[in-house]
Each structure stands twice: as C-alpha cells, then as structure tokens.
Amino acid sequence: MTDPTLPGSEPVPNAANAPPQTLVRSPLSDGEWQRMHPLSPLLRGGLVLLVIVGVVIANLRDRLLGIVLPWLSSDFDGYQSYESSNDPIDFVIAHNLYLVAILVVFGVIALLVLGFYISWRFHTFRITQDDVEVRSGILFRTQRRAPLDRVQGVNLTRPMIARLFGLAKLEVVGAGMDSNVKLEYLSTVNAETVRADILRLASGQQLAEAAKAEGSASGSRVSALSATMSREITGLIEGPEAPVAEPESVVDIPVVRIIASHVVSPSTVFVLITVIAIVIGVSLGYTWLLLGFIPAFIGLGAYWVSSILRSLRYSIAPTPDGARITFGLLTTITETIPPGRVHALEVTQPILWRPFGWWAVKLNRLSGRSATDSTTDQFTTVLPVGTAADVEQVLRLMQPGVPEAEWSLIVREGMFGPLEHDSFTTTPKRAWWIRPLSWKRNGFRLTDDLLLLRRGVIWRNLSILPLARLQSFALHQGPFDRKSRVASAHAHVVTGPVSAHLAAVDRDAALALLADVAAGTVRAAASDHSHRWAHVDEARHAADAEARDDAEARDDVDARDDADAASDGGPGASETALPARPEEVE
Structure with missing residues (x-):
C-alpha cells in the first residue's frame, strides 16, 4: 500500500512538475513523492535474513529435536555444561534464562521490523513531466534520476517470491552506463499502470490542452487514490498476483521446440565429444578425467535448465508504445521496446x-x-x-x-x-x-x-x-x-x-x-521521428496533408495554364516549367 499525498485545497508545491493528467492513469504518477509497497524491504533484503534463519535452524535441528521430541533422538543424553562446550544455548539452558533469550529474540525481530519500516519510509519515488526519480537510504542517502527523453524502455520483472505477494518491480532503462532506475516493489496492477504512464510521457506527448478544472482533477485523483488503496489492501490479504491483461502474441513457440532447440545445439556436440574423450581416457586409466569434468557437466545442465525456463511463456505483441516481450516461467520479465530504441538486429x-x-x-x-x-x-x-x-x-x-x-x-x-x-x-x-x-x-x-x-x-x-x-x-x-x-x-x-x-x-x-x-x-x-514515437503518426499525417496541398496547388496551376493557353490561341504560347509529378517519374 503506497502513501501518496492527498490533494487538498492548498496548491500543490510542485504542481509545475506534475505530468499532464491526460497522459497518466495512476495517482502514483502525479509528480508527488510516493512510497513503494510496504513489503518492499522484505523482498529487497529480508529474504537474506530468512536464509540465515533457515541455516541456523538446520544446524540446530538435532538440538531442537531433542528438546521438542526427545524420544526420537537416541543420542540425546542430556546437555553438556556450558563451561566445557562454550555453547550459548547450553548457557541459557543451564542458567534457566529462557525468558531472557525469548526477549532478546523478540528485541532483534523488533529492531529488524523497525529498520524495514524506516527503510520503507525513506524509499520514495516520483514521476514528473521530465524525469523518474528515486530516493533511498537512511544514513547514506542516494537519489537517481532518469530523464524521460532518454528512456530506452521500461522492464517489468516479477520474481517467483514477489509473484506470491502479487508484486513486481519496474526498471526504467536509461541511455548511459549504469543509469537504470528501479522501482522495487509495486503491486502488479500498479506497476503495469505506472509503466504505461512512463512510456506515454517518454513518447513525446506533451499536450498543452491537458490542464483541466482543479475541482474535476482533484475529484478524479481522490477516486483513483481510493481505488489504489483498496486494491493494495486486497492484495495484501489475497496474496497471489492479480491477473493483468496482456496483448495477444503474434508468435507462438511450442515447449517441445524450445527444449529441442537447446538439445540440438553446438553445446550438445561439445558435450558428446567430451563424453567420448572421457570414456576413452577412463578406459586408458585416466580416472581423474571423470571427476574433473563433473563440475562442467553440472554447470552446463544448470545453464540448459535456466535457458529453457527463461524461454518459456514467451510472447511478443505490438502496443502503442512499441513491442512488448514477455518471457520466463519462474521469474517473469516483461519489457517494452519502443520504436527508435533498436540500434541493430x-x-x-x-x-x-x-x-x-x-x-x-x-x-x-x-x-x-x-x-x-x-x-x-x-x-x-x-x-x-x-x-x-x-x-x-x-x-x-x-x-x-x-x-x-x-x-x-x-x-x-x-x-x-x-x-x-x-x-x-x-x-x-x-x-x-x-x-x-x-x-x-x-x-x-x-x-x-x-x-x-x-x-x-x-x-x-x-x-x-x-x-x-x-x-x-x-x-x-x-x-x-x-x-x-x-x-x-x-x-x-x-x-x-x-x-x-x-x-x-x-x-x-x-x-x-x-x-x-x-x-x-x-x-x-x-x-x-521514432525516438518520439507518439509523433510518428502526426508526422505521417502532416506529410500526407502537405502532399495533398501540393497536389491541389499543382492542379490550380495547371488549370490556370490551360486557361492562359486557351486565351492566347494555343498550348505553345505559354511554356511554364513545372516540377514533374511523382507518377511521371520513372
């Protein structure tokens, strides 16, 4: 659930930087500083903590088993004294400090929750008519900015864990080295809407008639904000990501073809040659070859599996903002490549x-x-x-x-x-x-x-x-x-x-x-004009209109020439040189 600022009767401080309302569909794109989803700190850094907790529990499984289910542990004969083992758990058990230990654990958890909350409060973003900006950090503050006129595309990534909570992250692709700006994380629906807003603003559509009455704009923003907050709360309760309408793909790749393309590849030839060499080497007594190439086979197998999983659920479809490409089974990535951003194929x-x-x-x-x-x-x-x-x-x-x-x-x-x-x-x-x-x-x-x-x-x-x-x-x-x-x-x-x-x-x-x-x-x-793809159609229509005007002017000149020639007694009396018409040029 984000925390956008409600519009009130007082003027908005940065209203001059607010994008035109006709180009945005989300209250998150109103030019104000917004916050990410409350679960963002957990997905960005908390998963590491969960891994650490899992490792600790795995290492203490015998001790926990002996405490909870002592009849299942045949080797559990009691606790060693903490003096001989220097084990902090034995120290707690020997001195009966269970309550203190529980308080310490809850204190650490409270500090972590407080750190996550502060991190969430300090991690904000805003979308203006010129830039996408992200601020983050508690002690060391950072601020990244992606100018809209340099946006190369917007990638939407849904990692497997984030998809369980209905979340996704946006990556605004910049034009320079290490210039991307990431919005981690938003709800899937909000991410799709914000992505469309960024692409629409980057397309060159800066409409002068976008200003509307303040009351109408405020009412629509309040209504949109209420819908957004309701959707976020529902997402926290329901968990799984909400369905997002995607355009129909123009290409259908069967799963069998994806798997077969990885099997029938130059890497397969390399594997076969390597296997033959290992068999010959082992038969000659060089058994170390078998152990030496096992890591290589494991790495190649992992590469094959990851490549196949990444190619599944592939789709490519046209949109007003460019080609939309989606791929990935576990981690789904959706990237929109605008026209004019393709440098080579x-x-x-x-x-x-x-x-x-x-x-x-x-x-x-x-x-x-x-x-x-x-x-x-x-x-x-x-x-x-x-x-x-x-x-x-x-x-x-x-x-x-x-x-x-x-x-x-x-x-x-x-x-x-x-x-x-x-x-x-x-x-x-x-x-x-x-x-x-x-x-x-x-x-x-x-x-x-x-x-x-x-x-x-x-x-x-x-x-x-x-x-x-x-x-x-x-x-x-x-x-x-x-x-x-x-x-x-x-x-x-x-x-x-x-x-x-x-x-x-x-x-x-x-x-x-x-x-x-x-x-x-x-x-x-x-x-x-493809770098401002919103103006491509306008430029084409303008060129067609100019061509029609030229044709009408040419017809008028021809009509006047014919009239002058008729009044002077013949076509040879006036010889005005005109540019050849397109249909007359071979």
Whole structure:
C-alpha cells in the first residue's frame, strides 16, 4: 500500500512538475513523492535474513529435536555444561534464562521490523513531466534520476517470491552506463499502470490542452487514490498476483521446440565429444578425467535448465508504445521496446537448426546496465527460436517504418540467399580465398532505411542496421585485402551481440557504399521521428496533408495554364516549367 499525498485545497508545491493528467492513469504518477509497497524491504533484503534463519535452524535441528521430541533422538543424553562446550544455548539452558533469550529474540525481530519500516519510509519515488526519480537510504542517502527523453524502455520483472505477494518491480532503462532506475516493489496492477504512464510521457506527448478544472482533477485523483488503496489492501490479504491483461502474441513457440532447440545445439556436440574423450581416457586409466569434468557437466545442465525456463511463456505483441516481450516461467520479465530504441538486429541460424527451419533474433540497444552485470544477456534475445514466418513477424514489429515491399527481399534473400537475381552485392570471385566457404553468400544491401549485412554458411547471419541509429561507418584494408582489391566494412553501433562487420567487399563497391551510407544516414536521421514515437503518426499525417496541398496547388496551376493557353490561341504560347509529378517519374 503506497502513501501518496492527498490533494487538498492548498496548491500543490510542485504542481509545475506534475505530468499532464491526460497522459497518466495512476495517482502514483502525479509528480508527488510516493512510497513503494510496504513489503518492499522484505523482498529487497529480508529474504537474506530468512536464509540465515533457515541455516541456523538446520544446524540446530538435532538440538531442537531433542528438546521438542526427545524420544526420537537416541543420542540425546542430556546437555553438556556450558563451561566445557562454550555453547550459548547450553548457557541459557543451564542458567534457566529462557525468558531472557525469548526477549532478546523478540528485541532483534523488533529492531529488524523497525529498520524495514524506516527503510520503507525513506524509499520514495516520483514521476514528473521530465524525469523518474528515486530516493533511498537512511544514513547514506542516494537519489537517481532518469530523464524521460532518454528512456530506452521500461522492464517489468516479477520474481517467483514477489509473484506470491502479487508484486513486481519496474526498471526504467536509461541511455548511459549504469543509469537504470528501479522501482522495487509495486503491486502488479500498479506497476503495469505506472509503466504505461512512463512510456506515454517518454513518447513525446506533451499536450498543452491537458490542464483541466482543479475541482474535476482533484475529484478524479481522490477516486483513483481510493481505488489504489483498496486494491493494495486486497492484495495484501489475497496474496497471489492479480491477473493483468496482456496483448495477444503474434508468435507462438511450442515447449517441445524450445527444449529441442537447446538439445540440438553446438553445446550438445561439445558435450558428446567430451563424453567420448572421457570414456576413452577412463578406459586408458585416466580416472581423474571423470571427476574433473563433473563440475562442467553440472554447470552446463544448470545453464540448459535456466535457458529453457527463461524461454518459456514467451510472447511478443505490438502496443502503442512499441513491442512488448514477455518471457520466463519462474521469474517473469516483461519489457517494452519502443520504436527508435533498436540500434541493430541479427537473424542467426546454426547448421544444426537448418533441417528444422529454426532461427533466432537478437538486438543491440542501450541497456543502461553496467558492463559487469551478468543479467544483460536476457535483455538482448528478441526471438529465442522460431520459423522464418516468426522472424518476419518479429522484424516487422522491431522496424515498423520499413516499406512493405522490402520485407519479401529481406526474408527471402537476406536469410536464404544467395538466390537467382540476388540483389546483394557479394564478394568478388578473385577474393574467394578470404571467405572460401561463404564468398558467394557474403554481401551487403543498402535501402533507404536499412543496411543489410549477410554472411556465413555454417552459421548463417543477417545483420539489420537502421541507418537512423548508425553511429559511424568505416572501411579497413590490410595488405592481403589490397592485393585482392577488397576491403572490410565495419558499422559502429551500440554494444551488443550483433556483429556489424563484413569482410571481402569489392574495393570500388565499398567506397561507393561508404558514400551512400553517409548520405543515407544523414537523410534517415533528419526524417526519423521514432525516438518520439507518439509523433510518428502526426508526422505521417502532416506529410500526407502537405502532399495533398501540393497536389491541389499543382492542379490550380495547371488549370490556370490551360486557361492562359486557351486565351492566347494555343498550348505553345505559354511554356511554364513545372516540377514533374511523382507518377511521371520513372
């Protein structure tokens, strides 16, 4: 249950920073400092205490068994004196200090509860029209701020223990290193609503007409606040998380496919080779191999299980704020990737997946996490395993601005090429020795919006780089490249699993590509509005309106010219040069 400030007759101190009421649906997003759920300290730090208590009880199980059920303990013959054992429990028993011990235990529990309460009181957040801020700490205060115009996405995580209490945590993904802001914890319903508010505010919707009458706004906020408090109290009583409506996924991954994709993988080949080597080594008398590789097998098995559990309950669906991806069986993670936050995509297919027609899709984006964060990998997989049709559906969600005619070429030639009449520029035959297996497939294709890099035969790769997000583009040429008159192309994007490079490109084609990418990047960045995705439709409507106005003006000019020509006796009397119409340009 949060503790938002009730609006009264007095003016709100930071009303100037309050978000427009039309852009928020929760009283937690009203620009005031709010508190997390009361169980937040327990979930953030109290679980460690529970583990410690469990370890203590496990170590004292024989003693507790002898005290409570002495007839079940055959070895329990009485207590040793505390002088010989130096055991504090024996000391308490020998001096009959049960009441003192109970008081001490309850005192420690009271101090912990008081510490949790103070921690909860000092852990607050607020959402203004410009930032998401979090303050925490008792002795050492910290304050983190995520500017809304730099938000890369909002992740909603529901760990297994938190889901039992109907809670979830939000992670506002920033643009810098270690710049994420976490709201731990809110009720699942409140977390979903606040997430939508943050994305709506970050989308660029700052409406001037959002101001309403003070009485109407106050009444709606009081009503919403009452509903929120009632929902929180109900959640504390009922426990399990409330159902949250999720959009229907455009991709369905069967559980059998997820399990089979992990079994049929390069790691399986490594395991088989290792097992054969161990069997041969043990048969020759090297028994230490069996013990030496047991930890490796245990680690690999744990990785397989965690990967499979993380891929279960996968769904991806379009929303007004971008693609919504949900995955995870025990810990469920929901992340919304807004348009304009995707810096690179890569479609891959290992050779063992080829008979089944399976592919995987990963992306590069600003994660706001530190380089040492081991959980970064789970936020880069867009599609763990899917068919070619699934890949096309996912790519359409990730790049909604690509023209419809381009998708057939991207999927057909980019994933399955080279084909007859292939539109990719591939490695020349004179440089086949640089890529002896894949030189016919190795190539690039540049469109108005994307740079496509295709490579690999054993491990097929297709890198899709939006020109509007490209940081820089470089050509490299070593001594062997100069001899074969080729060069290597490197596209620089944000750090991630996507490798944006292509070797053995014809030198003249590479120089032309460098100039075309430079011009295309400037043009795409100038016309791109996806970083303010709320204005994409507005910009498109404005462009359509401008085109209609130009067409009407052109028709008016044509009508006047025809009238002038008729009055002067013929069409050749007046020759006014007009720009060619779009339908007249081939």
